[in-house]
Amino acid sequence: MPLNYSKWDQLELSDDSDIEGHPNVDKKSLIRWKQRDIHEKREQRKFRIQTLRAQIACNNVLLPRIHSIHSTLTSPDLDKPRTVYFNSLVEQLEKNPSKECPPGNDPNNRDHTYDGMILSLLQQVGQTARIAVKEAGVTDNQREERLGKALADGMAEHAVKLKETIDEDTKTLEEEENEQKKHITSEDMHDGFANKYVPPKPEPAPLPIAAKLDKTSKPKTKTTTTEIEVINAPKQEESTDEEEELDDDIANLTPSLEAFSRIPLKAFEQSFRFIQEHRDVVVPGASDSLLGAAFKAQYDNKPKYAKQCVHQSLLLQYGDKLGVDGLGVFFKKMIAGDKRAEMVFMDDVEKTYAHLAGRVKLSQEEQKQGGRETIMLASENEGDITFNVPSGPPPAELVLGEGMEELDIEEVRKALQLRWEIFAGLPEPLQKALQTEELVAVNKVLGDMEVSEAEEILERLDMAGIIPFSESGVRDETPAGRAAAAAASSEVD
Incomplete structure (x- = not known):
């Protein structure tokens, strides 16, 4: 197979091979100037490319909004005068502007946000339209109609100009990128067959709840303490610090588990894909944390989210019970549409959720019977x-x-x-x-x-x-x- 050496023609060299000497300037200075000129032009080209990309992205966001405003101004179904709609839109952008802005801009500077740019355009169009109508000497009866038409024409004119600007910037960007590709720089050099060892990612650590659930040697005890104070709350049994920490760990989910718990019921393919992308979901204690979150959600009157947490918790439990590659076996059946396996699983979900809902209801009734906490002097x-x-x-x-x-x-x-x-x-x-x-x-x-x-x-x-x-x-x-x-x-x- 013949080797292709044509790519080396794109190398942008800065040595003395193409530099003609001058009797009054030393050779080394000429080489340094040539090198600096190459680097400066390269950086300028990179800056122009980044600027053009940012301008095109920003204008692609503004153009649909301008088209929408123009369509509303020219719509026969508009239930109010065009000037009233235009003024209300300006007032809305002045009083409640959104802070959404292009990447790298300051959201606190209104002129840098999308709403600020649209507002500036509307003010410019409005001022131009009012001046045009005034100079035309329109009567009061026709002023409203002529002003509304001038506003719509102004928005249409700016939409056309912005579209032309996007097309021109896109063409310029393509030329700059093609020019950049003609030269090979150090940034384009990559290792071909370098043999570098990349260690495997470490196994994610188990959740804190897992370590505490494994402490079976130490029996759980409850202690009741009574203190004589000037201010006394109603007497109640206080759990040990270990049990309080256990409740906190169950109630709090990691960001990955939080996102995993939001996946809808029976979305097995989505759950399997999420597990493949987030290894820290399948760790000891994750299933218990999801059940704790389900209990809290049910207590806060969020039954839909509570059932989702139960559903995702049982997914992890089934995968653990099926042994090696248990999750793969489980999801293979579910994604393939095994109705019998799905029926067994969903029946377990309903029973587990019903049991949890009953526990929450009982806990709420016990709390009501206990009365509210008060302050007394003693x-x-x-x-x-x-x-x-x-x-x-x-x-x-x-x-x-x-x-x-x-x-x-x-x-x-x-x-x-x-x-x-x-x-x-x-x-x-x-x-x-x-x-x-x-x-x-x-x-x-x-x-x-x-x-x-x-x-x-x-x-x-x-x-x-x-x-x-x-x-x-x-x-x-x-x-x-x-x-x-x-x-x-x-x-x-």
């Missing part, structure tokens, strides 16, 4: 929780306690004013309950609140010193403050 000793409820802003006369004479009276006044403002900002039912200074009344109001709201209010009460009040030598000399101090001292005695 203490080991009945008298540990005290109240210091202000009856008004700080009075004009304040008396500092013994040993606290060096305190700034204005700072004390600010503290008492802050306490009153916090109390005045509380809900009215809670204010009345606090004024009774009875723990039962306060707990009744707190029990009707959401947990987050009750926690926030208790933090404010604690910060203001209303519950509990930490005596620091500062006394409230309002009538309520004196009464509270007298009651506290009598109890101590």
